[in-house]
Amino acid sequence: MTRQDSEPQRYRDCVGIMLVNDRGQVLVARRADMPATPAWQMPQGGIDWDETPRQAAWRELEEEIGTAKAEILAETQRWLTYDFPPEIAGRVWGGRYRGQRQKWFLMRFTGTDGDIDLGNQYREFDAWRWVDPETLPDLIVAFKRPLYIEVLNEFRDYCRAATAG
Numbered sequence: 001m002t003r004q005d006s007e008p009q010r011y012r013d014c015v016g017i018m019l020v021n022d023r024g025q026v027l028v029a030r031r032a033d034m035p036a037t038p039a040w041q042m043p044q045g046g047i048d049w050d051e052t053p054r055q056a057a058w059r060e061l062e063e064e065i066g067t068a069k070a071e072i073l074a075e076t077q078r079w080l081t082y083d084f085p086p087e088i089a090g091r092v093w094g095g096r097y098r099g100q101r102q103k104w105f106l107m108r109f110t111g112t113d114g115d116i117d118l119g120n121q122y123r124e125f126d127a128w129r130w131v132d133p134e135t136l137p138d139l140i141v142a143f144k145r146p147l148y149i150e151v152l153n154e155f156r157d158y159c160r161a162a163t164a165g
Contacts, residue, residue, distance in 0.1 A: 011081055011101035012093065015057040016044040018106045018151060019070060020159055026133050027109070029065065029118065029125035040139040042148075044102065053103040061107070064124055066117030070107040074158045079103055082147045102147070106155045133159060 019027040019042070028040040045060035047053055054072070062068040083099035084092050118125045131139065133152055140148050 010097050011099050012097040013047045013053075014044055014100045014102045015047060015053050015060055016042055016102045016104040016151065017057055017061050018042055018104060018155055019061070019065075019109050020106065020133075021109045021130055023130070024133070024159055025130035026136060027065065027116075027128060028131055028136070028139060029128040032123060032126040039141050041141075041144065042136075042151075054105070057103075057105045057107075063120065064118075065128065066120050067111050067115040069111030069115050070109050072105055072107050074106040074155060076104040076151065076154055080147050080150055082144055085143050104151050104154075106158050 021027070026042065028042055031039040031041065043060055043064040045056070045064065047056040048059075051059070053075075057072070058068055061070060079101045080103075081099055081101045083089070084097070089095065089098060116128060118128060133156075136148050136152060137145050
């Protein structure tokens, strides 16, 4: 039996948030812990043991971008997963997980840009911006790209409906 065969295939349960503004753009933020290679992503984070995915999404939104001025429009039909690349898998969370299993939520931002505040106690990001949805795959680290494409595909019609009218 190889080491790989004997290791549990565990995924960390998480949520992700695709936050769209009234122009149909998506919020992305730059990770503060990767200054050498800018890494942009949508807000995401782990689900605490006593939370539902929906509760975790609200908490993560407020922790990561400093506001919960939003409304949920949709959630992914199923859990989506990605694996960490081998060069970082052993370092992330002490090697306990091979990747993440995520439930994604599409949210419409109901605040103003001034409501977004990255300077909170968690400080995971050091910059943010609104981008057109189709540019997301080009901004995201390669190992998360397929998952982002799945999220975009699933939420595409909801995004159009959310910004129409």
